[in-house]
Amino acid sequence: MTANEILRIYGTEYRDMTVRLLQEADLIGEIRKKAGLTGRGPGADNNSIPEDFLIGIKPNLVTPNPAMFGGTTHPEIVEGILSYLLEHGLKKEQLIILEGSWVGDRTEEAFDYCGYFSLAERYGVALKDLQKEKRIDTVSCAGMDLQICSLARELDFLINVPVLKGHCQTKVTCALKNMKGVIPNSEKRRFHRMGLHKPIAHLNAGIRQDFIVIDHICGDPDFEEGGNPLVRNCIMAAEDPVLTDAYTCRILGYEPSEVSYITLAARLGLGSCDLDTLSLRTLEGTIPEEEPQDGVLSGEKEASGQSPETRKLVDIAYAVEEIDSCSACYGTLLPALERLRKEGLLDLLVRKLDGAKIGIGQGYRGRTGLLGVGNCTAGFRNCIRGCPPKEEEIFDALKRFLEA
Ligand code: SF4
Incomplete structure (x- = not known):
């Protein structure tokens, strides 16, 4: 595949769809190229990839919630990647799944609830909790010093497996922002103090993702942690993380120019955010009518499954004033407010605040x-x-505040 291409496949057999996608994208050819080998495709001698060549697979396990809720990567996709790589001669010792959940949740719980402990055991591959990593490097990322887990930088080839979904602070999250899982928790908090967008873009200058497999099965169009999955049953493959995220904007009803970490990443030379250059190709399955059709996307906005007018965030965020909030905190408050809204109590709360806003x-x-x-606060x-408080605690406390 070429850098301006996104391949996609629709269906419900996620493991087999992933394998088919990787065959078409010739992932093994890309790995051989990175290993400095010549000869591509099924006939090539794949065993000549050096035994110490290490391949990392980075899913998005932001919280301990199974993928069906729309916030985390389906383990079937990672299983498809593992099967493909093992079938192409890679050894299980060369493969490692690595992730660090968001501040406030433990990666180990996410590994458990999302099915990754059993997956890793079944395939005999290593599973690394980056929240527990002691070895951290300070890396100059296009002029910004950032803390990155050493292991992520020691990989020879990194396969990023993000979920295409919305985000309550940055509007969208997919390939570029998923790299936040390879930094320590203290650095995640600092990212929020720095306004998120700039450090996300610079982080991607310090750590290179070589290949992207996008989980577009049922990502939540509003919240990073999921809860309102929007079923699309699609898996995609791409090489350019900036173009991937620009396309994510198109899918979720934004323009790439509305998400500054994407345009900044393009300015740093990390890829293209010009959707006029993107070529979409579908291998199998029926494209839902809400999704852009095959071909090169023109400047005209394509069909989108999520129009800005329907976003729940817009309705409730007016009651909040956030300054450098961690996603875990802000992303927990909004669903609690949404519950209040559903009970008809949000307007009461706003009246009780009497011009003030909820600080976070x-x-x-x-x-x-x-x-x-x-x-x-x-x-x-x-x-x-709480750091962060749980949704239930916020909801109960807001009701008590109303009753006081
Ligand atoms: S209280 Fe919330 S905003 Fe403050 S550090 Fe904890 S998670 Fe972040």
Whole structure:
């Protein structure tokens, strides 16, 4: 496949669809090229890939919620990748699945609930919890010093397996932002203090993803952690993470120019965000009418399954003022507010706040206010404690605040 191409396949046999996609994309050819070998395709001598050549597979296991909820990577896709690589002569010792969940959840629980412990055991491959990594490098990423887990940088080939979904702060998340899983928790918090967009773009200058397999099966179009899956039953393959994310914008009803980490990554030379150059090709299955059709996308906005008018976020975010909030905190508050809205209590809450907003985020440390969420707002008259607090705790505390 070429850098301006995205291959996709529709269906429900996710493992087999992934294998078919990788065959068409000639993933083994890309690996051989990276290993400095000549000869591609099924006839090539794949065993000549050096035994110490290490391939990392990076899913998105942001929270301990199974993939059907729309926030995490389907293990069947990673299984398809493992099967393909083992069938093409790679040894299980050369393959490693690595991830670090978001601040507030433990990767080990995500490995468990999302089916990755059993998957790794079945295939005999290593599973690495990057939240526990002690070896951290300070890396100059296009002029910005960032902390990155050493293991991620020691890989010879990195296969990124993000979920195409919405994000309550950056609007979308897919290939570029999924790399945040390879930095320590302390650095994730610092990313939020730096406004997210700039460090996400620079991080991708310090760690190169070689191949992308995109889980577009049922990603949540609003929330990174899932909860409202939108079924599309699609898996895609791509090489350019910037173009992948630009296409994610198109799917979710945004323009790439509305997501500054994408345009900044393009300016840093990490790929193209010009959708006029993207060539879409479908291998099998029926393209849902909400999805863009095959071919080169023109400047005209294609069909989108998620129009901005229907986004739940827009309806409720007006009650909140966030400053440098971690995704785990902000992403937990919004569903709690959505529940209040469904019970017809959100307007009551806004009236009770009397012009103030709910404060959330690291920027509120040492500051005062009426109602705050998270330990960072400990100085507020009413603070819903936790780092981050759980959705249920926020919901209950907001109801108590209303009743007081
Ligand atoms: S309380 Fe503060 S540091 Fe903790 S998750 Fe929330 S915003 Fe981040």
